[in-house]
Amino acid sequence: MPMTMIAGHEVSVDDEGFMTRYDEWDETTGAALAAAIGIEMTDEHWDAIRFMRSDYQAQGATPTIRRLSTVGGMDTKRLFTLFPKKPAKKMAYIAGLPKPAGCV
Amino acid sequence: MKNLLILGGGTAGSIAANKLRRRLPTDRWAVTVVDSDDDHRYQPGFLFVPFGTYRPDQVTRSRRRYLSGDVDLVYARIERVVPDEHVVELSDGRRLPYDALIIASGVTPRPDQTPGLLGEEWGRTIHEFYTYDGSVALARALSTWPGGRLVTSVVEMPIKCPVAPLEFAFLADSHFQERGIRDRVELTYVTPLPGAFTKPIAAKAFGSTLSDKGIDVEPDFMLMEVDPERRVLVSYDEREVPYDLLVVVPVNMGADFVAASGLGNELNLVPVDKQTLQSKAHPDVFALGDANDIPTSKAGSVAHFAIDVFVENFVEYATGRPMTHAFDGHANCFIETGHGKAMLIDFNYDTEPLPGRFPVAGLGPMSLLKQTRLNHLGKLAFEWIYWNVLLPGRPLPLPADMSLAGKRTDLLTTARS
Structure with a gap:
């Protein structure tokens, strides 16, 4: 498992740079990950990321866009504005969660 | 006497009813299936109806006829499950108590979930082929279609038979060639996935098949709405794909009664342990x-x-013993690629579809991720197997656990490095 330095901490990541240990993440790490993919975090960004992390903790899986919308009450179009192009993937990256599982 | 209640008499419900009926003592367990009608559809056949390869009347048989005589079949709509009372409420007011409950009510395409699909153009320039009515309507539309832009669009994953939309695009290509109008048809495959499929090695194989057939792919397309007047698909990131004929795979959702019973997730699917299929909420x-x-x-x-x-x-569970068997996620699918050929994939939770050989006892090896005539014959033969071996719950010469025999496992490390 590769390790990398994010915001001064050594953390475990997978081949694509997604963090692999839930507890190694904090909001400083999250902000650094966001900056790395060109996203400046606002309160609205953080609301989405915090929901994602708490839902992951409860469910054991990275929530899908549908879940963020139906359970988290977030507007899908807005998520595409906040995290352009691939919101689910970018949000998981920033939140230090596994890449959303592609359903087969 | 204990009651095993099975909600849904489709593929899963019927196989489970027939197999369990043979394994559970008749003086100890009653087995009852609940479904709203007697029409058991051969769903793999829906793919062939639009192209006239299957007649509509070929895909329906009697549910009752394919259930063992010792299985009760109740025709009713399900209102909800009350897990704390171990009761299922039917819409006609009946209440059926259970000692064990199997939910096998599947998923249904839900065009109502995407703005712009249901309206005057539904069944005219906008179609689907995941239902009996939809595939019949599409057959009518395709037979007289003069050509133009045909777009196949997957709205959201997961969908049942995730290879079916690819097969539809492949078969459309051969269909228009056979009609001599392929040069008047533009084919586009629109998907929310980054490529033709979820798993990398198969995605690459399907991707090159699409490109060989001149089918354009629009990846990462999260459909927000359809504008039926301008005839365009609009994504959340504001891309547009124009069409003349749209064949959509709508959002697939579990039954409404699952949601009404508080048993479902955001798509009305029941969260279960992936090895035992036991509900995470109710044992x-x-x-x-x-x-x-x-x-x-x-x-x-x-x-x-x-x-x-x-x-x-379940036999262990029914006698109060711990369940000792684990499902590995094994899937095995034929993919029709047109011109009398098909591909085959075989995979599970841990191993993605790989090329190689797939040994079948008594028949010899079939080719994985490769277009062959034998795979196509396998797909056609499956219809007979479905009604005569699979539904009755007779043994097939295919082990439940996926086998690595014949698979190019050397590609796994290559793909990941």
Whole structure:
């Protein structure tokens, strides 16, 4: 498992740079990950990321866009504005969660 | 006398009922299936109806006829499950008590979930082929279609039979060639996935098949709405894809009664343990087939392999013993590629579809991820197997657990490095 330095901490990541240990993440790490993919975090960004992390903790899986919308009450179009192009993937990256599982 | 209640008499419900009826003592367990009608559809046939290869009347047989005589069949709509009372409420007011419950009510295409699909153009320039009515309407539309832009669009994953939209695009290519109008048809495949499929090696194989056939791919397309007047698909990131004829695979959702019972997730799928298919919330509830949320394909083959394992577990469960068998997520799907050929994939939770050989006892090896005539014959033969071997719950010469024999496992490390 590769390790990398994010915001001064050594953390475990997978081949694509997604963090692999839930507890190694904090909001400083999250902000650094966001900056790395060109996203400046606002309160609205953080609301989405915090929901994602708490839902992951409860469910054991990275929530899908549908879940963020139906359970988290977030507007899908807005998520595409906040995290352009691939919101689910970018949000998981920033939140230090596994890449959303592609359903087969 | 204990009651095993099975909600849904489709592929999973019927196989489970027939297999369990043979394994549970008749003086100890009653087995009852609830479904709203007697029409058992051969769903793999829906793919062939639009092209006239299957007649519509070929895909329907009697549910009752394919259930063992010792299985009761109740025709009713299900209102909700009351897990704390171990009762299922039917819409006619009846209440059926259960000692164990199997939810096998599948998933249904839900065009109502995407703005712009249902309206005056539904059944005219906008179609689907995941239902009997939809595939029949599309057959009518295709037979007289003069050509133009045909777009196949997957709205959201997961869907049942995730290879079916690819097969539809492949078959459309050969269909228009046979009609001599392929040069007047533009084919586009629109998907929310980054490529033709979820798993990298198969995605590459399907991707090159699409490109060989001149089918354009629009990846990462999260459909927000359809504008039926301008005839465009609009994504959340404001891309547009124009069409003349749209064949959509709508959002697939589990049954409404699952949601009304508080048993479902955001898509009304029942969260279960992926090895035992037991509900995470209620130990006397199981969900089989498409109705559950296990991370593998929603496909008849998965229902079949999973039930092979589930039946062993349920026999243990019914006698108060711990369940000792684990389902590995095994899926096995033929992919029609047109011109009388098909591909085959075989995979599970841990191993993605790989090229190589797939040994079948008594028949010899079939080719994985490669277009062959034998695979196509396998797909056609499956219809007979479905009615005569699979549904009655007779043994097939295919083990429930996926086997690595014949597979190019050397590619796994290559793909990941």
